[in-house]
Amino acid sequence: MITWMKSNRYLALLLLFLVLVAGIITANIFSFRNIEQLTTQQIIDTKIVETKFAASQIESHINKVRDELISLSKFPLPEQQAEAGCDSQSALMRGEQETKLEVVLQADKNGKIIACSSEEFQDYLSLNIKDKDYFKIPRQTQEPFITGVIRQGSSRQIIVAVPLFESASYTPYPNFVGKFNGILFSIIEVNELYYLYLLPVIPLVNGEESSFIVLDAETGDYILQGENIALYGNISESIPMQGDKPNTVKYLEKVGPTIVTSSDLIFGKEHWKLVILTPLENTEKEIRALQKQYLITLSIVVLTILSISLFSVWVYRSKEKTQQQLSKATSTLGKLGITAALEGTAYTTADVTLEPGAVYLIKDHDDNALDLFVSALNKGFAGLGIVRDDPRKIKKKYHLEKTPFIWLTGNKIEGVPCEKEVQVLFSLIREFMTKSEKSVVLLEGVDYLILENDLEQVTKIIHNFQDLVSGQQKMVIITVNPNLLGPEKMKVIEALTQDVYGRDEGIQLSPQEKELLRFINEKNMDNTLISYQNITDHLDITKPTTRVRIGRLQQLGLVQVEPRGRFKSLKITSKGRKLM
Known part of the structure; x- marks a missing residue:
């Protein structure tokens, strides 16, 4: 059985997913039998929520009317209000905009209705309500009062009343300053509560x-x-x-x-x-609709699982095909005579420290990448360089004896390993990193690889680089010439890597500052120490001007000042060389 599964991996994987789908369908068939009971309970739960909501809305409406009347009763009413009658612009409403109050009526201390906020209640004026509970109880208790349902002809009403007291200024409720001066009350139509809630x-x-x-x-x-x-x-x-x-x-x-x-x-x-x-x-x-929705959802789940199953098989086959292609690669480190070895200390001008576990990007083809690569070698990393220039000249320039290089070219050159096929290169890089626990790989000319192969292949390889270095004492440095790729392809590469020097900051230098930077770089390349006095003599400027110019370049991160006893040596940074 195990042998069959190994030889029929795709079929076994698909069979596993089909068993899973069959299990889901079987479980849902049993659940579907109880769908009516479940749906009924769902409807009951919905009705419970709706009932509680409607009740709370009615209760809130009535209490809101009470609270708004209390708020109105806190303020002294104008003396002329008693003569005002019924008016929609009545001061009784205090300019309320959003309110639950349909109408506000005022009765004096003897129970006579003397004002209202709506002309529809004009007939209520002069009526005496002193014997009504909604007048007597607020007067006796000095508290708001809400009646039960009161029948007025064919309509049913709830009346909310609050007491008024004599006062010449605002007083927080309950307002017991002064004598009882009547009530404010409002009428709520019960049928209106039905239509609203x-x-x-x-x-x-x-x-x-x-x-x-x-x-x-x-x-x-x-x-x-x-x-x-x-x-x-x-x-x-x-x-x-x-x-x-x-x-x-x-x-x-x-x-x-x-x-x-x-x-x-x-x-x-x-x-x-x-x-x-x-x-x-x-x-x-509703039950039939929910049953239909249930079946649709089940169908979507089954189709999704089947789609994922087929996609997984396709991905697995693609990955296995890639692995097979890699395993068939003719080039190996052994055949090329490449071994992972530690280099002795070599000279480098790199002033940037790269942390392992990442894929780094350097734009433009210059010595910055090689400086960073050699700097990593000095820190005990075993290195493999894949370069566009003659590896023999690079090894001679940096005095590298043990570090292997591959020339990124389609030509065959005697005594120098050469390769340009992206899959073969990845196979070699993976083999090198596997054999060395602490390693750095320099891959120059990714733009050349894209032109010789294609963007999709190269981006897959960069993805694989990330898997190789993640969480390991390993790193990859790649270089790209943006002018050869264009902005769209550069965005793809930038998204997969960490740009060592970041974006162009738009630094503007004067002609004198540019000459100063060029002079420092030239002396650094010759391994010649350069001092403030050398700058003063070369540019024919004063010492204070020299200090100002050096200070600005130092602030911009373009040069470094290294104390050497009483002597200060100037050194251009990687950022400075990149700017040049």
């Missing part, structure tokens, strides 16, 4: 409405009820009372199984209960 949660279901009841929790009296409540028959025994399970499915004689959800409303001394009734037969459409 109940109608949105009792939608049409299959052409028929759910229904509702608002009742007094203490007496059981109905305060508000849906017009179609008669269709439900006798429901008094189905209404949840104190101690009952508040939300459940109950059987009603005329409509059968019905979702009964309830929530309490508490304001003032009133305790109401909102009950919403939803026949289960009205939820069939």
Whole structure:
């Protein structure tokens, strides 16, 4: 069995995913049998939330009216208000913009209505309400009062009242400064509460409405009820009372199984209960819709798993094909006579320290990359250089004896390893890094590799470099000539590497500063120490001017000043050479 799986990896992998898909489908078939029960519970949960929300909105509305009246009562009313009558611009509203107050009325200390904020209540003027609870109770208790439902003809109302006291200035509530001076009260139409808060949660279901009841929790009296409540028959025994399970499915004689959800409303001394009734037969459409959604989701999951399975097999095959190509590469380090060896100390002008575990980018083909490469060799890294110039000249310039180089060219040169195929080069680099725990690879002319091969191949190799060096004492330095690639291809390379010197900072130098920088670089290349006095003599400037010029170049990071006893030597930095 194991032998078969090894020889048929793709088939075994696909078979594994198919077994997984079959398991998911089987599990969902059993779940689908209980979908109606699950859907019913989901609908019950939704109705519970809707019921509690509607109850809290009604309760909040009434308490908001009370709080707004309290706020209005904190301020002294104008003396002329008693003569004002009813006016939509009445001072009773205090310029309120967003308010729950439909109307505000004022009664004096004798119970006579003397003002209102809406002309619709003009007939209320001069009426005396001294015998009404909403006048007597605020006067006696000096506290706000909310009535139960009061019938006024065919309408049902809730009245909210707060006491007023004589005062000439603002006083925080409760305002007991002065004598009782009447009340402010507002009228809330119960039907308005239905349209605002109940109608949105009792939608049409299959052409028929759910229904509702608002009742007094203490007496059981109905305060508000849906017009179609008669269709439900006798429901008094189905209404949840104190101690009952508040939300459940109950059987009603005329409509059968019905979702009964309830929530309490508490304001003032009133305790109401909102009950919403939803026949289960009205939820069939929702159940079918959820079942359809469930099947669609299951289909998407199965198709996704199958797609991932096929994609995984394709990726696996591609990776294995690449590995096979690499293993067939004809060049190996042994055949090329390359070994990983540590170099002795070599001269370098590098002033940048590279940390292992990264792939570094240097733009332009110059000596900066070689300086950084040699600097790493000096720190005990075994190095492999893949360069565009003659490796024999490079080794001679830097006095390198043990470090191997490969000439990046399609020509065959006797005594010098040469290669330009990107897959072969990666195979050699991987082999070199595997044999050395602490290694650095210099790869010059990535632009040349892209032109000889293609961008996709080279970017894959750079990705593989990242895998080789990540978390290891290894690093790769690559160089690119941006002028040969163009901005789009450069963006791809930059995204995969760390730019050693960063972006061009747009440093502007005067002609004298440029000459100074060139002179320092020239002396450094000849290994000649250069001092402030040399600069003064060469540029024929004063010593203070020399210090100013050197100070600015030092501040820009273009030169370094190295104390040597009483003598100060000047040295150009990598940034300075790059700028030149």
